[in-house]
Structure formats: C-alpha cells, structure tokens
Amino acid sequence: MPRITFDNVRKSFGKSIVIEGFSADIADGEFLVLLGPSGCGKSTMLRMIAGLTDTSGGDISFDGESVNALEPRERNIAFVFQSYALYPHMSVLDNIAFPLIMDRFKPWYHLPILNSIVRRIIRNSPEVKDRVLDVAKILELEPLLDRRPRTLSGGQRQRVAVARALVRDPEVYLLDEPLSNLDAKLRTQMRAEITGLYRKVKKTFIYVTHDQVEAMTMASRIIVMDDGVIRQIGTPEEIYHSPEDTFVARFIGSPPMNLIPGRVLSDRVILPGLQELKMKNLPSVSAEQTLVGVRPEKIRIASSANGSVLATVVSVENLGAETVLGFMFCNDEKSDSLLTRDNQNTYFAKLDGSVSLVEGDEVFLTIDSAAIRWFDSESGLTIHQTS
C-alpha cells in the first residue's frame, strides 16, 4: 500500500488560487478525512490525487514516486463520486464489472460490434463474475444485479458506486462527499458501512466531507482546510480538544467552541462585563487581549457565586439527553442591544439532561479552566502555555 506525500502542491484556475502550498503525509492504511467548508479546495485536492485534475505546482507521490504525470488508471485508485456517477445504460452487474472488463480490454476491442461481444464474454468469464458476485454479496446488492441505476433508491445507488470502487481491489479509495445526497438516517447507516468496509479491506481511504460528524466518527486523521490552505492536521481528538486556531475551533463542534474575549492578568482573567475568573496556569501573553476558548460541555451551572460568572439566559434548547443553553455575560455592555442568538456576544453551554431555566433568567456558571484553549485575538492562533 502506498504512502502518499504532498509536497507544496498548488492549484490555480487562471488567476484564482484554489490550493496553496499543500504539504502533508498520508500513512499506509490510514482513513484520512479532508474537512472544510464548501469551496475550500478539498474536492480539488482529491481530484488531483486521482489524476482527474492536473496540479499547477508541487508534487504528489505514492511511496516516493511522483504520480503527477500518471493517468488515473495507472495510480491504482478508486473514486466514489458525490453524484454516484453510475453508468445509466448498464445494469448494476455491468456497472460493477466495468473496471474488471477495462482491465482486460485491448485497443482493438473498440471496434463496433466486437466491442459488445467481447465485453459480454469478459463479463461472463468465471473470474470476473465470481468477483462481482463476491462484492455484490458484501454490499447486499445480489437481488439488484439486473436492475438499471434509475430504478434504485439513493442508498442502493451509493452501494453500487462503492461496489464498483471495491471490485478492483485498489490501493487507495478516494471518496468525494459520498453521503451528502442521502437522508439523515441512511447517512448514519452508510457511515457505519463505510467504516466497516475500511476495517475489512485495510486500505488507505481519503474521504472528503464538510460534515464534521462524518469526519469525527470515521477518520483516523483529519486535515482541516480553509481557503485552499491546511489549517490543522491531527486525530479527531486533537482537532476537537486542541484546535490550532480559531477557524478550527469554530468549525468543529456543535455548538462550536466559545471564543470569549478576555484580558489576562497575573492570577485571573477578566471576561466581558468585567467579570473575573481566578485561575492558575494562565498563559504568558504579550498582548493583553486574548480569546478564551472553551467547549460548551466544559461549562456547568454553579450553585454559588464563588469561582463562577454571572450570565443571562438567552435561549434554552432541550434536546432530551442534553440541553443547549445560550447565554450572555451580565453587565456586558455590548450585549445590551439585542438578546438574540445571532448576537456575537452569545455563548453556549451544553448541559446534561434538562434544566428548569427560561430566557431572561440569571445563572451562575463555572468554566473548567483545565479545558480552556487560549487564542491570540489578532492572529487567531493558539497561545501555548509555558508553565
């Protein structure tokens, strides 16, 4: 299995730069997710790995060998398209068998009439047919083999697309938002199936998505991209708990990480509304202004004012197992104007179970100081604590 290396890969369409200085390593058998918002260049990156789009600069190599000049077929990859891209005029069986038929296809088979005869002979050869049936069995497609794609449901079409990728046993699987056209229930099911497939085939998977849940649940490593550049590379845990910058912090998590403006003093931090929070291990920052990054689940309701901050409840969303509480800091001058969730001074806490609070209530909240990430408010980059 190849190790995939990107060395300063660039891509531009005319004057618009889509990918800039992309350098990373993908290990053997890794499930790597390229995660980012729409238009960040992640699909372009995947297409460059496949050879469907040329690079404008830099080098993509498999096991140290540059593949920039190789055709998609020569890279031994499989590509699952967001739109499935099944061959509509072929049966499910022919769709799955197509890569195997192409493996055995000679140039002179393209002659009219001979073409369809040869394709039928190859498809019916025991070697090809057995392989197709094996894959169809794995993906439970056996009853559908004679059907045309247009008669299949979205989930079934997706399965056929995966089967077509699986049948040739490629070294690398490239999946471009394969679940984005499915409904929520089917997406969860297919997510589990793709993860199961990954464990079974033990090959390198590169998966593009803008859905953080897919990234967090499936990936062994995530590359977070924005505007054509890598923001962070890490395991789902690292990405979630130790975001490198405010973009990653805000992109991952639902609700996202709270970024509260704070002024760091020697033993405490001053939060909006001049509320003080005493804590140890404060970062040594040259600028006084920092952003205090705290995940919503690290904020809890306190029983007393001691060591807590006073907040006004802006919204209460009871989700059954948990409640998402929107709040503002009391006395925060900037928050007086509008008490809406869109207000940038609204922060969120994720609490277990349900709470008996309503909008407008005042409540004491504690913040788990050990879980705080500090960011420079100017650059947005994380501030590493020195102590």
Added chain:
Amino acid sequence: MNRTGRRSGKLVSRVLLSVFIVVASFPIYWMFNTSLASDSELFGSGQKFLPQLQRLNEVPQNLAEVEILKLLGNSAFIATGVTVLSFILAVMAAYALSRFKFHGKGIAGFFLFSTQMMPEALLVVPLFALFAGFGLLNDLSGLVLANTAFTMPVAVFIMKTAIDKIPYEIEESAKVDGCSPYGQLGMIVIPLILPSLAAAAVINFFDGWNEFLFANSFITDQDLWPASVGLAQFMGQYSTPLSTVMAAALVFTLPAIAFFLLVQRQIISGLTAGAVKG
C-alpha cells in the same frame, strides 16, 4: 366537473390530431390514388377519389419500365454513405467541441456552421470545378462527400447538445475505471445519446435520400442517377406518364419511411435518468 373537463380536453386534442394527420398524409394518399389512375381519367374525365385497386397488378409492369430498383439503389448508396460518414465525423467533432478545451474552439464551431449560412445552389459551380479536378464527376461517392459537408454540421449541433447534458462525472468515472478516450466515447457517451443519434441519422439519411441538386449537376451517366433525378426526367416536354411517376414516387418514399420506423424507437428521452442524483 374536472373529470368531464379533462375528457372533453382529450377529445378536442384527439380531433385536432386526427385532422392534422389527415391533412399531412393526404398527399401520400393522393400519390397512391394517382398511381392507380388511368391517363384518360387524369387528363380527361377526372380522377376518382377512391383508389382503383383493380389496376394494382399493372403497377409492377409500369415500374419495370423505369428501372426503379437501379434508381433506388443509387439513392440508397448516397443516403447510407451520407448517414454513416456524417455519423463518424459528427460524433467525434461533437465530442471534441463539447468536452475538450483547445485554442480556436469557437472559430472551429463557427466554420462548421458557416456551411449552413449559404444555399447549396451557390456552391454548385465551385464544387463542379473541384469535383472535375478530383475526378469525382459521375461518381456517387462525390455526392456523398458534398452532402456530408452540408448535413454533418447539423448532426454535430444535435449531438453536441446531447453530450453537453451528460454529467461529466460519468466519463471521469470511466476514466478512473481505465477507459480510454475512445472507450469513453464508444461505451459511455454514444449509448447515452442514442435518441439524438437517431434524430441526426434521420436528418442525414433524408438529406442524402432527397439529394437532387448536386446529382442533377454532377451526374450525367444515367446509370448513376438517384431516384430523385430519375423521376424528374420523366417529366417530358410532350408527355408525362403521371401514374407511373407517382407509383415510382410512392416506392421512393417507402425506404425513407422504413428507415424512420427503424430508428424512431430510439428517439426516446430520459435515458440518463438515475445516472447522478437529480
């Protein structure tokens, strides 16, 4: 109320369609009717409205005189040649214009369609000189070339429009699966644009089948006349065997109708439904 409205709407549309069909097919009926009429009726007592089927056995005899099979054979050669040559050239040109990026693509498209901007008659003299130079006068393949030049751009336009509608991912998927560009064209694109290919084939075939102007100008050898020219020659200065000409004209339309019926089954849409998520 609604149901009644729908029913009467259906009835009206059926009546209108029936009227249209009668009007459109009447000339063919009249051709058939005339082919069974006697000269005395045609030029004297007046043609009867109903065909005189008892004269049907005289038709083959009349047609034998005009060597209809030879004429039809020549027409078939031109029509088939134009259809096949146009198909091969047009499908590749349409694919290139639809999918490839190259300098001068716009100009290439413009030149292709510029042939449609002038009447064929305008080119008879220059083509005559050209054909004389290449020894293509009195040669049916010359007519195939001339007609292909005029009909191919129409076929290119029809096919390009159809290829433009095919999602690009389907070909990319074939590319990943190891399909060569010719394979993508032959195994993926062509089967998906069959309805448009059929439409283009009908247009090209009819164009070749109806060829008259160039054949009349470039073919002097009677043995090489297509049916269109052959039939026209019966219109004499002193007499025209109208019933024989009509019988021959009727036979002349049959292969074209047969060809249309053969390909019309392909002229269905919606073949690409389900290829990609809609």
